[in-house]
Amino acid sequence: MASIGHVTAQRMDFDEPLPLRSGAVLPAYSLVYETYGTLNAARSNAVLVCHALNASHHVAGTYEQQPHNVGWWDNLVGPGKPLDTDRLFVIGVNNPGSCFGSTGPMHVNPATGRVWGADFPVVTVEDWVDAQARLLTRLGIERLAAVLGGSLGGMQALAWTMRHPDRVDHCIAVATAPSLSAQNIAFNEVARRAIVTDPDFHGGHYHDHGVLPRRGLRVARMLGHITYLSDDAMDVKFGRRLRHGALAFTTQDIEFQIESYLRHQGDKFSDYFDANTYLLITRALDYFDPAAAHGGDLARAFAGAKRQRFLLVSFTTDWRFAPARSREIVKALVDNGIDVSYAEIDAPHGHDAFLLDDPRYHRVMAAYFDGIAARAGLPARARDV
Amino acid sequence: MASIGHVTAQRMDFDEPLPLRSGAVLPAYSLVYETYGTLNAARSNAVLVCHALNASHHVAGTYEQQPHNVGWWDNLVGPGKPLDTDRLFVIGVNNPGSCFGSTGPMHVNPATGRVWGADFPVVTVEDWVDAQARLLTRLGIERLAAVLGGSLGGMQALAWTMRHPDRVDHCIAVATAPSLSAQNIAFNEVARRAIVTDPDFHGGHYHDHGVLPRRGLRVARMLGHITYLSDDAMDVKFGRRLRHGALAFTTQDIEFQIESYLRHQGDKFSDYFDANTYLLITRALDYFDPAAAHGGDLARAFAGAKRQRFLLVSFTTDWRFAPARSREIVKALVDNGIDVSYAEIDAPHGHDAFLLDDPRYHRVMAAYFDGIAARAGLPARARDV
Numbered sequence: 001m002a003s004i005g006h007v008t009a010q011r012m013d014f015d016e017p018l019p020l021r022s023g024a025v026l027p028a029y030s031l032v033y034e035t036y037g038t039l040n041a042a043r044s045n046a047v048l049v050c051h052a053l054n055a056s057h058h059v060a061g062t063y064e065q066q067p068h069n070v071g072w073w074d075n076l077v078g079p080g081k082p083l084d085t086d087r088l089f090v091i092g093v094n095n096p097g098s099c100f101g102s103t104g105p106m107h108v109n110p111a112t113g114r115v116w117g118a119d120f121p122v123v124t125v126e127d128w129v130d131a132q133a134r135l136l137t138r139l140g141i142e143r144l145a146a147v148l149g150g151s152l153g154g155m156q157a158l159a160w161t162m163r164h165p166d167r168v169d170h171c172i173a174v175a176t177a178p179s180l181s182a183q184n185i186a187f188n189e190v191a192r193r194a195i196v197t198d199p200d201f202h203g204g205h206y207h208d209h210g211v212l213p214r215r216g217l218r219v220a221r222m223l224g225h226i227t228y229l230s231d232d233a234m235d236v237k238f239g240r241r242l243r244h245g246a247l248a249f250t251t252q253d254i255e256f257q258i259e260s261y262l263r264h265q266g267d268k269f270s271d272y273f274d275a276n277t278y279l280l281i282t283r284a285l286d287y288f289d290p291a292a293a294h295g296g297d298l299a300r301a302f303a304g305a306k307r308q309r310f311l312l313v314s315f316t317t318d319w320r321f322a323p324a325r326s327r328e329i330v331k332a333l334v335d336n337g338i339d340v341s342y343a344e345i346d347a348p349h350g351h352d353a354f355l356l357d358d359p360r361y362h363r364v365m366a367a368y369f370d371g372i373a374a375r376a377g378l379p380a381r382a383r384d385v
Numbered sequence: 386m387a388s389i390g391h392v393t394a395q396r397m398d399f400d401e402p403l404p405l406r407s408g409a410v411l412p413a414y415s416l417v418y419e420t421y422g423t424l425n426a427a428r429s430n431a432v433l434v435c436h437a438l439n440a441s442h443h444v445a446g447t448y449e450q451q452p453h454n455v456g457w458w459d460n461l462v463g464p465g466k467p468l469d470t471d472r473l474f475v476i477g478v479n480n481p482g483s484c485f486g487s488t489g490p491m492h493v494n495p496a497t498g499r500v501w502g503a504d505f506p507v508v509t510v511e512d513w514v515d516a517q518a519r520l521l522t523r524l525g526i527e528r529l530a531a532v533l534g535g536s537l538g539g540m541q542a543l544a545w546t547m548r549h550p551d552r553v554d555h556c557i558a559v560a561t562a563p564s565l566s567a568q569n570i571a572f573n574e575v576a577r578r579a580i581v582t583d584p585d586f587h588g589g590h591y592h593d594h595g596v597l598p599r600r601g602l603r604v605a606r607m608l609g610h611i612t613y614l615s616d617d618a619m620d621v622k623f624g625r626r627l628r629h630g631a632l633a634f635t636t637q638d639i640e641f642q643i644e645s646y647l648r649h650q651g652d653k654f655s656d657y658f659d660a661n662t663y664l665l666i667t668r669a670l671d672y673f674d675p676a677a678a679h680g681g682d683l684a685r686a687f688a689g690a691k692r693q694r695f696l697l698v699s700f701t702t703d704w705r706f707a708p709a710r711s712r713e714i715v716k717a718l719v720d721n722g723i724d725v726s727y728a729e730i731d732a733p734h735g736h737d738a739f740l741l742d743d744p745r746y747h748r749v750m751a752a753y754f755d756g757i758a759a760r761a762g763l764p765a766r767a768r769d770v
Binding site: 021022023024118122179180181182183185186187189190192193194196197198199203204215218219222223225226229231234235237238239240247249250251252255256258259262263266276279280283286287289292319 | 406407408409503507564565566567568570571572574575577578579581582583584588589600603604607608610611614616619620622623624625632634635636637640641643644647648651661664665668671672674677704
C-alpha cells in the first residue's frame with residue numbers, strides 16, 4: 001500500500017460563537033484540519049475521522065519538514081487502504097479545547113487578552129460534533145458518507161448520528177463505550193488530581209507563571225498507558241525483565257523495564273501536551289452519556305438514527321472499553337431495528353488495538369468501506385489492500 | 386460471635402542486626418505486635434497473621450481508648466470465629482519498614498542521629514519473614530500451627546514455607562500471587578512517581594524540611610483504591626451518580642460520587658501513612674518472586690515445603706491478583722505432590738474481598754482451621770460461627 005505522502009494542515013476561522021452544552025459559548029474560534037483524497041463532484045464521498053484523547057487532525061501522511069510525524073491512523077487511511085483515498089475524501093479535524101492548533105486553553109481569550117488557561121469553557125463530545133458540522137458546511141459538504149473514530153472518537157461518531165442524523169449515512173465506532181464506567185471515571189480523576197495538585201499548575205494559569213505542570217502530566221500519562229494496554233500484552237512486552245540485569249534494591253530508581261517505558265512515555269507526553277487540555281478532554285469522556293437524557297435508556301437515545309448504518313468494533317483484551325460496552329450499543333441499535341454490524345476482534349493489545357495494524361480488524365474495516373462505497377456509487381478499490 | 390474486646394500492642398527490641406536480602410543490614414530494631422488467645426502448654430496452637438500494604442499488627446479487637454480502631458481482620462479472628470481464639474494463639478506483627486510502630490523510616494537511624502527517611506534499607510518479603518521468625522523464637526514459639534495472610538500478607542505466608550519450612554505446619558495464602566505482573570508493577574510505579582515527584586518529598590527527607598508529601602500520597606492511594614475494587618463493584622456502589630444531582634461542568638471540582646470517594650480515601654491516607662513506607666512496601670511487592678532463583682520454575686521454589694499443607698483462596702472479581710495467579714501456585718504445589726486445597730470464591734468485591742465478611746469465604750477458612758485444630762490435637766470449637 002502506498003502512503004498518502006506529504007499533507008498540509010489547514011485552518012478555518014469561525015466568527016459566530018459556538019453554543020456549548022454547559023450553557024457557555026465559545027466565542028470566535030478556529031479549527032485546524034487536514035483532508036486526504038478529492039471531494040467528488042456529487043460531494044458524496046466525504047468521510048470524517050474524529051480523534052481521541054491525545055490525537056489530532058493529523059490522521060494520515062507526514063509533513064514535508066517532519067518525515068517522522070506520521071498521522072495517527074495512517075495504517076487505515078491512504079491509497080488502497082481500508083479508507084481508500086483513491087475514492088474517498090477523508091477529513092481530520094482538531095477539536096476545540098485541544099492543544100494542536102484549534103482554539104484551546106493555550107490561546108488568548110479575546111475578551112481578556114489573557115491566555116484562556118483554566119477559564120477555557122468546558123467542551124463536550126456534542127459540542128465537538130457541532131463544531132465539526134459547521135466546518136463541513138463551510139467545506140461545502142452537506143452529508144457524510146461516513147463518520148468514524150476510536151475510543152473518544154467513537155463517541156463523537158455516535159453523537160453525530162444523534163445530533164445531525166440527516167448529515168451522516170454510516171457510523172463506525174471502534175473500541176468505544178456508550179458512557180464511562182465508575183472505574184473509567186476514577187482513572188480520569190486520579191490523572192486530573194495528579195495534574196491539578198502539581199504546584200506548577202497554579203489553578204490552571206501556569207502560563208502566567210512561566211511554568212508547566214509537567215510532574216502531574218507525567219503521572220497522568222503513565223497511568224493512562226496502563227489502561228491502554230492489556231495485562232497480557234504488558235507481560236509479553238515487558239514481563240518482569242530488569243533494566244540492568246540485576247536488582248539494585250532501590251525505591252526511587254528504575255528496576256524493571258516497564259518502569260523505564262512508563263517514565264519515558266510520561267516524559268514525552270509532558271513535552272507536548274497541555275495540562276488544561278488533558279482536564280477538558282477527560283471531562284468530555286466523563287460527560288458523554290447519551291442515555292442519561294432518556295432515563296438511562298440507550299435505545300431511546302438512538303431513536304432518531306434509523307436511517308444510518310452502524311459498524312461497531314471491539315477488541316477482546318480491551319479492559320478500558322471492554323467488548324461488553326460495545327455490545328450495549330449494538331443492543332440499543334438492534335432494539336431500534338437499526339442496521340448494525342458488529343465485530344469483536346480477538347486481539348492481544350488491549351485498548352491500543354484500535355490504532356494498530358491488525359489484519360482481521362483492517363479486513364473488517366475494508367469490507368465495510370467497500371459496502372459504503374458501493375451504496376454511495378463510488379468506484380471499487382483499484383489497488384490491493 | 387463475640388468480639389475479642391480490648392487488646393494491647395506490645396513491643397520487642399532486637400539488638401542483633403537483621404541481614405537483609407539486599408546485602409544491607411538492619412541494625413538494632415524493634416517490632417510491635419499483638420496476640421490474641423492463650424498459648425497452650427504444648428505451644429502447638431500458635432498462628433501468625435501477616436499484614437498487607439497499609440495494615441499493621443492490629444489484626445483484631447479494639448484499643449481501650451480507641452473504640453473505633455478495629456483490627457483489620459477482626460471479622461476472622463476472635464472467640465468462635467474462623468481463627469478461634471478460644472483455642473488458637475494468634476499473633477499479629479508489624480513489619481520493619483512500616484509506619485505503625487516497628488522500626489521504620491520515620492525512626493531515627495542510630496548511626497547518624499537523623500530520621501532514616503529515604504536511607505532506610507530496602508526490605509523484602511523474605512526479610513520480614515526472618516524478622517517474624519526471630520520474634521516467635523523470643524516468644525518461645527518454635528513452630529506455627531499456621532501462617533496466613535492476604536495479598537502481600539499471603540506472599541509472606543508462602544515465603545515462610547520456603548525459608549523456615551521446619552517451623553510451620555500450614556500455610557493459608559489469600560488473594561495473592563507468586564509475583565507481580567508487569568501491570569501490577571506499573572501501577573506501583575505510577576504511585577511511587579506521584580510521591581517521589583511531589584516537591585514536598587525532598588528525596589525522601591521531608592522530615593528534615595518539616596513537610597509531608599501529601600499530594601503524592603493522595604494520588605497513590607486513589608490509584609490503589611481503584612485496583613482494590615472490581616469494575617462491577619464500583620458500578621454498583623457509585624455508578625455514574627452525581628454528587629450534586631446536576632452537572633456543574635467543571636474540570637477541577639467534583640462531579641461524580643466516585644471522585645468524592647477517592648479524594649476522601651486519599652485525604653485520609655495522607656494523614657496517617659508514611660511516604661517512604663509506601664515506597665518500601667510497594668517495592669517489597671515488586672521484588673517478591675520466589676521462582677526467579679529457580680530459573681522461573683515456581684515448583685522448584687516449593688520443593689523444600691513438602692511437609693506443609695496449603696490452602697489457597699482467590700476471588701473471581703479480583704483483577705489485581707486474579708484467580709489465575711493463585712492457580713499458578715496451586716499447580717506448583719501439586720507438581721511437588723504437596724497437600725493443597727484451593728477455593729475460588731465467587732465474590733463481587735474485587736481484591737478487597739479478602740478483608741470482607743463473605744460467608745462462603747469464611748466457611749472455607751473456618752473448615753480449614755477446624756482441620757488444623759484436629760491435626761494439632763486442639764479442642765473443637767465450642768461456639769457457633
